[in-house]
Amino acid sequence: MSEAVTRSVHSASTSPGLLASLDPLLREWLPRQRWFAGKGRPVTGFSLVSATEVLPLDSTLGVLHLLVQAHQPLVPTQRAPAHPADCYQLLLGVRETLPPRLAPALIGRPAQGPLAGRTVYEALHDPRPADVLLEAVRERARVGELRFERDTRHEIRGDLVPRLITAEQSNSSIVYGDTFILKLLRRIVPGVNPDLELPLALSREGCDQVPAPVGWMHADLAGDPYVLGVLQPFVQGAxxxxxxxxxxxxxxxxxxxxxxxxxxxxxxxxxxxxxxxxxxxxxxxxxxxxxxxxxxxxxxxxxxxxxxxxxxxxxxxxxxxxxxxxxxxxxxxxxxxxxxxxxxxxxxxxxxxxxxxxxxxxxxxxxxxxxxxxxxxxxxxxxxxxxxxxxxxxxxxxxxxxxxxxxxxxxxxxxxxxxxxxxxxxxxxxxxxxxxxxxxxxxxxxxxxxxxxxxxxxxxxxxxxxxxxxxxxxx
The missing domain is CATH 3.90.1200.10 (Aminoglycoside phosphotransferase (APH), C-terminal lobe)
Structure with missing residues (x-):
């Protein structure tokens, strides 16, 4: 088994002004997403759980991985939740200008902070960031607090073309060359996620009614495990x-x-x-x-x-x-x-x-x-x-x-x-x-x-x- 590849994390993602500069953009963009759970209630603010530069933000194409808590008022009949706010996984691309093909992915241009004047967009629409995620799984990489793992019994080729599934889902999925599908969880909670736990258990039992996980993405934050994504075989033509x-x-x-x-x-x-x-x-x-x-x-x-x-x-x-x-x-x-x-x-x-x-x-x-x-x-x-x-x-x-x-x-x-x-x-x-x-x-x-x-x-x-x-x- 090869050793995991560790990549350095740059400083812009830890800038105290980063989340403040993104705040007005995310308040507008996040509630429009299919997977946003708090529809009908205003977002009153954000808290940063984790920020990692998957690709350096000072390069032509930067990719920023965020876990952010979105704060919203409770509805009158809602009990106080165990966690004060829903936590969401975001993968943001950062470019000087956005190519026309990525126009539907636009989030906005921060007016201040380390990303001021640059264009921020949903990175999953862009093949290059999608390639980086699969490459990280292949390499079993460690990028800041992010950990990528895989079952080494499965070969993962590096020439698989990614495409984002645009149908409405409660999470986001990328298909790689009709060979694999990466499901990125959007609403993140700490703990052992059954979306990885159960398919792994079924794989050990030889149950072929459930696609066996080929790789996965997770983080350990403040002692708590967070499952972020699962890579499985894609059932072509299904x-x-x-x-x-x-x-x-x-x-x-x-x-x-x-x-x-x-x-x-x-x-x-x-x-x-x-x-x-x-x-x-x-x-x-x-x-x-x-x-x-x-x-x-x-x-x-x-x-x-x-x-x-x-x-x-x-x-x-x-x-x-x-x-x-x-x-x-x-x-x-x-x-x-x-x-x-x-x-x-x-x-x-x-x-x-x-x-x-x-x-x-x-x-x-x-x-x-x-x-x-x-x-x-x-x-x-x-x-x-x-x-x-x-x-x-x-x-x-x-x-x-x-x-x-x-x-x-x-x-x-x-x-x-x-x-x-x-x-x-x-x-x-x-x-x-x-x-x-x-x-x-x-x-x-x-x-x-x-x-x-x-x-x-x-x-x-x-x-x-x-x-x-x-x-x-x-x-």
């Missing part, structure tokens, strides 16, 4: 499950075969995670906490979206039924799971092989919560809701009420997915209907709040599930 499902729906094609295969892939991942990492038994105390959380989220949702109020008793009955089972002595096995599973987190290769990606979990949840063992029913419920959501989304776009062929399509896919899961895992998730209904209900309530806040026209989509779940009874 289609994500959401797009594939919508295409099939639009053409009236049967998707149950794909749903069954996806169920088998999910079970393979769950089985491998149970081998690789500890499992626990959830009894009455743990289930009471789980049910209490679901009930609190329902009550908050009813306050936020009054349309839910008539259905609240029926929805609450799903949680009460789970509490009754736990009170009667029933227990459940919990293990590490994906945590945010839906059709968009699955890739189908041209050969028909399904892969699961993006193990970060729900970014809005605390990291400790995302790393807790949970029943596999949570992942299954997320996927069942995704099939239902796809069907009703298409109906919504067509101006119908979601009944008829689209609803029947969802029912077939949900059944096929569970059957495929059972073929591999040896147990059908539907044999635990009370737990599954509770998780589906919790997910549908979340969807109602999300749509009410962000896409009111789409509120009928999760409300269709709410009506069904409020009237159903698990047996």
């Amino acid at each position: 289609t994500d499950g959401w797009d594939l499902a919508l295409r099939g729906l639009a053409k009236g094609e049967d998707f149950s075969g794909e749903a069954r295969a996806l169920g088998r892939a999910t079970a393979e991942v769950h089985t491998a995670l149970a081998r690789a990492l500890p499992t626990v038994t959830m009894g009455r105390g743990q289930m009471e906490l789980l049910v209490d959380g679901m009930t609190e989220r329902l009550e908050a949702a009813v306050q936020a979206v009054p349309t839910l109020r008539p259905y609240a008793p029926g929805l609450r009955s799903a949680f009460d039924a789970l509490a009754d089972l736990a009170g009667g002595g029933e227990t459940w096995t919990a293990q590490r799971i994906h945590g945010d599973l839906h059709l968009g987190q699955c890739l189908r290769s041209p050969s028909g092989h399904w892969s699961l990606i993006d193990f970060e979990g729900e970014p809005s949840k605390p990291l400790a919560e995302r790393r807790m063992p949970q029943p596999i029913a949570r992942d299954v419920a997320g996927m069942l809701r995704s099939f239902d959501y796809a069907a009703h989304s298409l109906s919504q776009a067509a101006g119908s009420d979601g009944a008829g062929p689209a609803a029947g399509w969802a029912d077939m896919c949900r059944a096929a997915y569970c059957s495929g899961y059972a073929e591999t895992a040896g147990r059908d998730p539907r044999t635990d209907p009370v737990l599954l209904r509770a998780y589906e209900t919790d997910k549908a309530v979340y969807e109602v709040v999300y749509e009410a806040r962000h896409r009111p026209d789409w509120l009928p989509v999760p409300m269709a599930a709410v009506r069904r779940l409020a009237l159903s009874e698990a047996t």
